[in-house]
Amino acid sequence: MNRHRSKLVLLASLVAAGGLSFLQPYISPYYFQIIIYIGINIILASSLNLINGFAGQFSLGHAGFMAIGAYTASVITTAMNLQPGTTLAIPMFLLALLCGGLIASIFGLLVGIPSLRLKGDYLAITTLGFGEIIRVIIQNLDFLGAARGFTGIAKLADFFWVYAFVAVLIFLIYNLIHSTYGKGFMAVRDDEIASEAVGINVTHYKVVAFVTGAFFAGIAGGLYAHFVTYINPSQFGFLRSFEIVVMVVVGGMGSIGGVIVAAILLTILPEALRAIAQYRMVIYSLLLIIIMLARPQGLFGGGISIKRFLKQNPEQT
C-alpha cells in the first residue's frame, strides 16, 4: 500500500466512521458501550505498541498518560460547560482532547528522558512508578475531586470521535513505520549500540516514541472520560496499564494488525465470559506466560526482526 492509497483508506474510514455513527440508535446501549471500549482500547494498545513494540522501550505506565489526558480534557470541557449538541461542542471538544493529549505528551517527554539511561527491567519499574505517582497526585488534588472522582463530565464522545481517532492513529503509525524515518524505531529496538554507530539518533527516537505514544494515550483518556462521564484515580491504576500491555504482547509487539485484533478480542472476551469474570486476570496472566514460553512474537505478530529481538539473547551472540 503506497502513501497515496493509505490516505484514501484513511479518508474512507473517516467517512465510514461518520456514516456508521448514524446507526447508534439501532444498537442496544450495552453493545454500543462495548464497541466504544474496543475503539478506546485499540487507541491505547496501538499507541503503547509504538513505545513497546516498535521502539522496544518496555513501558508499564500507560494508564498514567491516559489519566492525565482524561483529567485535562474533563477539566476543560467542564469549565466551559460544554453540552452535547451545541455548535460549540464539536470544535471545543476536539480542542480539549488535543490539550489532554498535549499535556500527556509533555509527561511522556518527562518519562522519555530517564528512559535514555534505563533499559529493560529498570525502565519497566520506573514507568510503573511514574504511573503510580500520577495516580497518587491526582488522589490528593482536591479540585480534581481527589479520591471521590471527577463527576458531571458531558457525554461528548461518540462512535465517530472514537473511531476517527482510531483511523488517524493507525494511519499515522502505518505511515511512520513504513517511512525511512520510522525504520529508526526498529533499528533502536533491535540493536541500540549498532544504531548509534551508524549515526541513528537513539535519544531522538526514544523520546519521539514516548511523546507520540503518550499523546494518543491522553486522547484515549479524554475520549474515555467523555464517554463514561465519571472518572476516578483508581480507574487508572497499574492494573489498567497491565491490561494494555497484555493486549500488545498477545497481539504481537510491533504488529499493527495483531495488536488491533488482540485489543478487540480482549475487550469482547471478558464481556462474553461474564459468568467467569473472576478468572479474567488469571487468564490474562496465564496468556502472558504461555505466549512468552511458546510464541514470544505474539499470536499474530511474526516479522523476522521481532522474532530475533524476542528469541535471541544478545549476551550469547
Place this chain on the structure above:
Amino acid sequence: MNELLQQVINGISLGSIYALIALGYTMIYGILRFINFAHGDVFMVGAFVGYYFAPIISKFFGGSPFANGLLVMAAAMIICAVLGVTIEKFAYKPLRSRPKLTVLITAIGMSLFLEFGGQLVFGPDPKLFPALMPSSAIVNTENLVISTNSLIVIITAFVLMILLRTIVYRTKIGAAMRAVSYNHYAASLMGININTVISFVFALGSSLAGAAAVLYSSVYPSINPLMGIFPGLKAFIAAVLGGIGNLYGAAIGGLIIGLVETFVTGYISSTYRDAISFSILILILLIKPSGIMGKFEAEKV
C-alpha cells in the same frame, strides 16, 4: 523527641522487613540478572501460609507462643521456598537463553497469576492474621510505645540476615552462588551445577520473603491476595537503592526506605507514602543508577 524516637523504631521495624524481601530480589538479580517481579507475591503467599498454619500449629503442638511463632515462620519459609523453586522451574528456566524482555514479561505474568490466582483460592476480601504472640509494651510513656512485637521483628530480621551472610560467605554452596553470579559459564566448567545453585538461590530468597511475610503480618494483621504488590515494589526499590546484586546494599536500602516511609507517613501525609518510594527510585536511577554500594557495569558490545 519521644515522637522522633518512636518513628525511628517503627521505621527500623518496617525497614528490616523490607530488607528481608529486598535480599531475595538482589540475590536472584545477582545470579540471573533479572528482576523477579513475582517475589512480592511469594511474600503474599507466605502471609497466607502463616494465616492457615497458625491455628493448626497452636492446636497440635501447643508449645509456648514463641515456639509456635517460630514453627509458623518455618512453615511459611518452607512453602515459599518450594513455591519459588517451582516458579523458577516452570516459568523462568525455559527462558534462560532468551532476551531479558521475554523473561520480564513472564515474571509480570507470574506476578499477576499469583495475585489473582490467590484471589480465587484465598478469596478477595482481607483476612485478619492471628496474633502469634501476646504483644506487650516494654516502654509505654506519653508518646512513646515500644512493643515486644516490633522488637521481635527487628531481632528476627537481623538474625536471618546474619544467617544468610553465613550461608553466602562461609559455606560451599555460598561459594558456588558467588561463583555463578560472576560467570555462569566459568562456574559450570569448575564443576558447579548451575541449575542446583539457581534453585537454591530461589529457595533461599523465597524463604526470606516467607519469613518477612509472617513478621509483616504480625505488625499489619490485615492480609489479602494483593498485599504483596507494594511491599514487593518497595523492597525492589530498596534493592536498587542499595545497589542491586549487593547483599549489604539490600539491607541498608531496606532500612532507608522503611525509615523514609515512616517519616513521610508520620510528618507529612500517609497518602504520599507510596509515591515517595517511587520518587526515590526515579532519583536514584537518574543520579546513581548503580545504587549506594553497587558497582557500575559497562555494557559490552
